[in-house]
Amino acid sequence: MERKPIIHIENLKKEFQVGDEVVRALKGVSYDIYEGEFVTIMGASGSGKSTMLNILGCLDKPTSGTYELDGVSVRELSNDKLAEIRNRKIGFVFQSYNLLPRTTCIENAELPLFYNHEVSAAERMERAINALNLVGLQQRLHHMPNQLSGGQQQRVAIARSLVNDPVVIFADEATGNLDTRMSYEIMGLFQDLNRQGKTIVFVTHEPDIAKMSKRTIVLRDGLVVEDIVYEHQVDAKEELAKLPVTD
Amino acid sequence: MVFSNLIKISWKAVILNKMRTFLTMLGIIIGVGSVITMLAIGEGSKQSIRSQISQMGSNMITVRAGSQRVGGVRIDDGSQRSLTIKDVEVIQGCKNIDAVSPIVQSSGQTIREANNWPSTMYGVYPEYLDIKKMELKKGSMFSQRHISQSSKVAVIGQTVVTNLFGDEDPIGKTIRFKSTPFQIIGVLESKGENTFGQDQDNVILVPFTTVQKRILSITYVNSIVASAKSEETANQAVEEVSVALRKLHKSDEGSEPFSVMSMEELLTTVSSTTDILTALLVAIAGISLLIGGIGIMNIMYVSVKERTREIGLRMAVGGRSKDILLQFLTEAIFISVTGGLIGVVFGIVAAKILTVLTQWPTIITGSSLLISFFVCAITGIFFGWYPAKKAANLDPIVALRYE
Incomplete structure (x- = not known):
């Protein structure tokens, strides 16, 4: 089966001017990520993985090299065009959830659709509810973030990332604020979404989390040092069942 | 969005x-x-x-003597003795003017038996009533005949009536102003205070000649009031009067010894x-x-x-x-x-x-x-x-x- 590359990067470089010094965060990175993949990007701090994710997420532009997202070359696009790409093609999940306070789950989940004028208010609501159903929060539609646990809050954030039906979901240390149990629950959810065909790129520094993906790209000092495709994907739900029951 | x-x-x-x-x-x-x-x-x-102000008569035009110059110092306007009865006659001849009246005034104590009251006597023409939009409450206004005879008759305002006569009917009674006796022939309808807090009822109207000759012994007049034929022509009338008076005084625009003002200008x-x-x-x-x-x-x-x-x-x-x-x-x-x-x-x-x-x-x-x-x-x-x-x-x- 001929697979379609969702992400195609070639010799990607990113430099920052810090004072008089030029910091080279990415020194020429190339890889493809195909539709339906579940990729983790690993690396120590300073390895360039945050810069990598900012560029992949169209929040930042590379200094040189090629980045094509779903066939669109990103480097030449204006800021407004980038915003539109983020709105239509990308879903974001952050380490600290970034939910709007005192705002219900539905309203949080439908946020990206506010910036898509093709979606009516009724459709927005419907799609937000569907996304929340998908992450298992059908009982919490009208709750506020402060009435939810960390894991539930992250589920709302995942629902928000799904609501625009993106070609790829970028997760930045999405389990970083959660304990092991909740982390595995969230990973289970990501695996489910992946099985349903969602392409997922997950930045983490935890090896056990990385093993729950299908492929890991390891960055060090701005270069890809390893690109591992797992023969056996660890099932998050099985791992969760193995955990000793606390309380 | x-x-x-x-x-x-x-x-x-x-x-x-x-x-x-x-x-x-x-x-x-x-x-x-x-x-x-x-x-x-x-x-x-x-x-x-x-x-x-418009109650005072919105088509009224006032002519005042210009400011006097004493060795470069300008004295209060109206103190120049430049206006005379000739000016009144000239204004009377203007086609936009309906009625005109000279004013000579004198302030002083008015006495009636044991009462006295400070008031102002205005020597005017009978037309003054119409120009100022004043009404008679009782009695009658003096006539042209009274003017030519310099008769000692007076029409008084409500404040004067109250202070000198109380509830008594003043018609036919006599008052004294600067030791000259005047017979009351009419009483004015009350007008109250004007915008500037002046009591408009503390007035004694007397034939013009009586005040000019018998009381003040002067040849000039203090000011002149006139009424334009209508409110709309008031400004035209001001212009016409100005031109006519300038001709009479042989003066140029800007240096004339008088000023002409319509109510509209005052309003402005x-x-x-x-x-x-x-x-x-x-x-x-x-x-x-x-x-x-x-x-x-x-x-x-x-x-x-x-x-x-x-x-x-x-x-x-x-x-x-x-x-x-x-x-x-x-x-x-x-x-x-x-x-x-x-x-x-x-x-x-x-x-x-x-x-x-x-x-x-x-x-x-x-x-x-x-x-x-x-x-x-x-x-x-x-x-x-x-x-x-x-x-x-x-x-x-x-x-x-x-x-």
């Missing part, structure tokens, strides 16, 4: 911070409210002055004075509106700081700089416009209360409401712009990690 979405997002932000929004609005409410109240006071006093003069006062009041009230605006800027700035991560998130999920700018600008305008609307109500109520408490006339004009409202909308845009721009210029990467 779709307009309704913009309103929805901004409304939500405003509603989430009710107390803060209200306190911020308070500045605008007080600002707009006081501007409206001040405009109402200004407009009210202007209208009441106007109506009082008085109005411009009240306009300056109103402008001053509004300027002071405007300062509070300005401070209200700065309050909005302050709170919007705090709001942008506080919601930096939210801004980052909105940008990450597809909000363009323009969308963020509009969102915060809409919030600022929402606060200022709502505050402005409440302020308008507040201003109207304050003006009404003021009228009840102090009897000051206040008039609220539609234009003052409209202007205040637009000013505060503009205030919102002006003071909301900087914080909104700041929000729109945030880098989403930095904003998302902002602690």
Whole structure:
């Protein structure tokens, strides 16, 4: 089966001017990520993985090299065009959830659709509810973030990332604020979404989390040092069942 | 972004911070409210002055002797003895003039038996009544015959009647003014005080010649009043009279020893004075509106700081700089416009209360409401712009990690 590359990067470089010094965060990175993949990007701090994710997420532009997202070359696009790409093609999940306070789950989940004028208010609501159903929060539609646990809050954030039906979901240390149990629950959810065909790129520094993906790209000092495709994907739900029951 | 979405997002932000929004609005409410109240006071006093002046006769023209120059020092106007009965005759000949009357006046004590009262005697023509829009309450006005005979007859105002006669009927009685006896032949209808607080009823009207010759022994007249044929031709009449008098006095424009003024001009003069006062009041009230605006800027700035991560998130999920700018600008305008609307109500109520408490006339004009409202909308845009721009210029990467 001929697979379609969702992400195609070639010799990607990113430099920052810090004072008089030029910091080279990415020194020429190339890889493809195909539709339906579940990729983790690993690396120590300073390895360039945050810069990598900012560029992949169209929040930042590379200094040189090629980045094509779903066939669109990103480097030449204006800021407004980038915003539109983020709105239509990308879903974001952050380490600290970034939910709007005192705002219900539905309203949080439908946020990206506010910036898509093709979606009516009724459709927005419907799609937000569907996304929340998908992450298992059908009982919490009208709750506020402060009435939810960390894991539930992250589920709302995942629902928000799904609501625009993106070609790829970028997760930045999405389990970083959660304990092991909740982390595995969230990973289970990501695996489910992946099985349903969602392409997922997950930045983490935890090896056990990385093993729950299908492929890991390891960055060090701005270069890809390893690109591992797992023969056996660890099932998050099985791992969760193995955990000793606390309380 | 779709307009309704913009309103929805901004409304939500405003509603989430009710107390803060209200306190911020308070500045605008007080600002707009006081501007409206001040405009109402200004407009009210202007209208009441106007109506009082036009009661005096809106087609009246006054000719006064010009200011006198004594060795370069200009003495009080009207002190020059340049006007005479010849001027009256010339004015009478103008085609836009209906009636004319010279005025010579003398102030002094008026005596009736044991009572006395300080009053002013005006030597005038019978036409004076029509020109000044005065009415007789009883008796009759003196006639041309009385003028030619310099008769010692008088028509007196209500204040004189009250102080010298009490409840007695004064018709046919005699009063003394500067030891000259006058027989009362008429009483004037009361006119009350004029705009400048002068009692218009403390007058004694006497034939012109009687005062000029018997009381003052002068050859000039103090001033001349005339009435134009209609209100519309008043200004034409002023021009015509000026030209005719200049010819008589052989003087050029600008150096004539007299001044001709219509009521309309007087109105303009008085109005411009009240306009300056109103402008001053509004300027002071405007300062509070300005401070209200700065309050909005302050709170919007705090709001942008506080919601930096939210801004980052909105940008990450597809909000363009323009969308963020509009969102915060809409919030600022929402606060200022709502505050402005409440302020308008507040201003109207304050003006009404003021009228009840102090009897000051206040008039609220539609234009003052409209202007205040637009000013505060503009205030919102002006003071909301900087914080909104700041929000729109945030880098989403930095904003998302902002602690």
